[in-house]
Amino acid sequence: MFGRERFTLKDADQVRAMRAAGLVVADALAAVRAAARPGVTTAELDAVAAAVIAEAGATPSFVGVDGGPGVPPYPATTCISVNDEIVHGIPGDRVLEPGDVLSVDCGAILEGWHGDSAFSMVLDPADPADVALVETTEAAMWAGIAALATGDRLGVVGDAVEATAKGAAKAAGVRYGVVQEYTGHGIGREMHEPPTVLNYRSRERGPRVQPGLCVAIEPMLTRGTRATDELDDGWTVVTFDGSRAAHWEHSVAVTPGGVWVLTAHDGGAERLGALGVPVAPWTE
Structure with a gap:
């Protein structure tokens, strides 16, 4: 939860450095999306991202991340989660199949600054219900980003994410679970920094939104309940009920004129x- 988390505001030069790292991640994920198709393994997609990051002179954020007691450090450039896997899926010899829901999370470090982003897609032929899940999760992320642009406290992000998910579910007559155990986060010199960015409504309104606040906004939705489980590898998080899941993420900076x-x-x-929200690069 928010509590009394201490976080560091970034200045204009630091945000521009983070933008450079963010563009490396954007390029890596674009290359992965282009390569994703049935018959490709998740390890092959991981290699695509690794090559783009290396070509840019950057290094992966995820490789070697501590998994905690008894869990090996994270071994790959990306997290690739398929179907009922929500986040932190480890790339390997799994072969993608038609209709799979694919979520790819990637981070890169450039000159000491991190970028972090994720997308989900459905491989053809796609189940329309899976497509709706992916599109709703993406819409929830953008709603959270838009709320950050105009809100006074960080809690507006969770308000917007949950409202978007519930509104879409009600309109379609379906159920979406908004995962609560895994959240967004601050970002900068470290991949995960304070403050915590919730994906649901909370009485804790969080810190004041102000220029220099840099956060990763990353909602995760399921086609069932929000309950999760963790596999024996100590990393892969799955839906408890076996329902399919989607994950979207962008790193966002608050600037004097809005968000970037x-x-x-x-x-x-x-x-x-x-959504009626202008982008505001930090130009000072």
């Missing part, structure tokens, strides 16, 4: 513009 999506090639202009 550091891991989107266009800075978030298209999706935020559709």
Whole structure:
């Protein structure tokens, strides 16, 4: 929870450095999306991301991350989660199949600064219910980013994410679970920094939104309950009920003029513009 988390605001030069790292991640994920198809293994997709990051002179954020007592450090460049896997799936010899829901999370470090982003997609032929899940999760992320642009406290992100998910579920007559155990986070010199960014409504409103606040906003939705389980590898998180899941994420900076999506090639202009929110690169 938010509590009294201490976090560091970034200045203009630092945010611009984070934008450079964010663009490396954007390039890596674009390459993975282009390569994703039935018959490809998750390890092959991981290699695609690793090559893009290396070519940019950056290093992966995820390799070697401590898994805690008794859990080996994370071994790959990306987290690749399929179907009922929500987050932290380890790439390997799994072969993608038609209709799979694929979620890819990637981080990169450039000159000491991190970028972190994720996307989900459905491989053809796609179940329309899975497509709706993926699109709703993405819409929830953008709603959270838009709320950050105009909100006074960080808690507005969780308000917007949950409202979007519940609104879409009600309109479609379906159920979406909003995962609560795994949250967004601050980002900067470390991949995970304070403050915590909730994906659901809370009485704790969080810190004040102000220029220099840099966070990763990353909702995760399921087609069932929000309950989760962790596999024996100590990393892979799955839905408790076996339902399919989706995950979207962008790293975002608050600037004096609004927000700048550091891991989107266009800075978030298209999706935020559709929501009536201008993108505000830090130009001072």
